[in-house]
């Protein structure tokens with residue numbers, strides 16, 4: 001019986017320098033994604049903590065939230081930009097995080113593709129919807145009577 | 156290890172809530188009545204407890220996220236990762252206690268006190 005020893009991992013000197021975990025591409029996408037998770041995370045702390053503080057802690061807290069409350073905030077470009085940045089960063093951060101989790105647990109190629117397709121469709125729909133709502137919002141819709149902000153003309 | 160499990164679970168839970176939260180906020184584009192009716196559901200005590208849980212999840216994820224960043228970028232981060240976790244839990248408690256007092260007071264007093 002020959003004593004064929006098993007080569008140590010990656011000891012094949014002809015190939016070892018070329019060893020790559022990801023044979024598919026040389027793109028830096030995963031590195032950019034990794035950096036984005038950290039950068040967006042830091043910015044999201046400010047955006048989300050500010051959002052929660054203003055909406056839940058100040059004044060009458062959650063009890064004060066109605067149509068007029070939202071209309072009052074979005075009458076100010078400051079809160080429009082704030083909410084827009086929060087929407088985009090949180091959704092992209094969350095989507096990239098869930099993408100990682102799908103890659104970790106869904107082992108079959110088909111399952112992984114299907115889950116990621118659903119994820120990307122959901123993200124796109126929600127980002128587009130949220131952005132449209134922030135920018136096409138009418139604080140004094142014609143015909144509405146309840147909960148209007150105080151600056152609307154009295155009908 | 157457990158902080159990683161916690162970070163994952165809170166991340167997914169927040170993400171799912173975020174999808175729903177954009178949908179409910181979009182009702183402002185339908186009509187004031189539709190928005191105010193649905194947001195009213197967020198104001199009962201059961202939902203108030205749910206919101207408290209959600210904020211607890213976000214605050215943990217946020218502070219533990221800073222810990223991950225410190226471990227990745229700070230030279231001594233990996234060495235002190237365990238102490239950093241205690242820091243995360245301490246900051247979490249320091250943030251959550253005033254939040255819970257304020258939020259639950261608002262939720263319960265407005266519900267039982269009537270309006």
Ligand code: HEM
Pocket residue numbers: 034037038040041042044045048090091093094095096097098100101159162163165166167169170173213216217218219220221223224
């Ligand atoms: C509040 C500020 C936040 C900070 C500081 C933060 C920080 C982080 C960091 C550092 C990671 C690790 C990324 C990696 O390992 O490459 C992460 C992962 C993740 N985050 Fe956040 N995040 C925040 C908010 C959010 C929000 C709002 C969501 C949901 C929409 C979210 C969902 C996720 C998910 C799903 C993961 C993946 C977890 C995993 O792979 O185990 N995060 N976050």
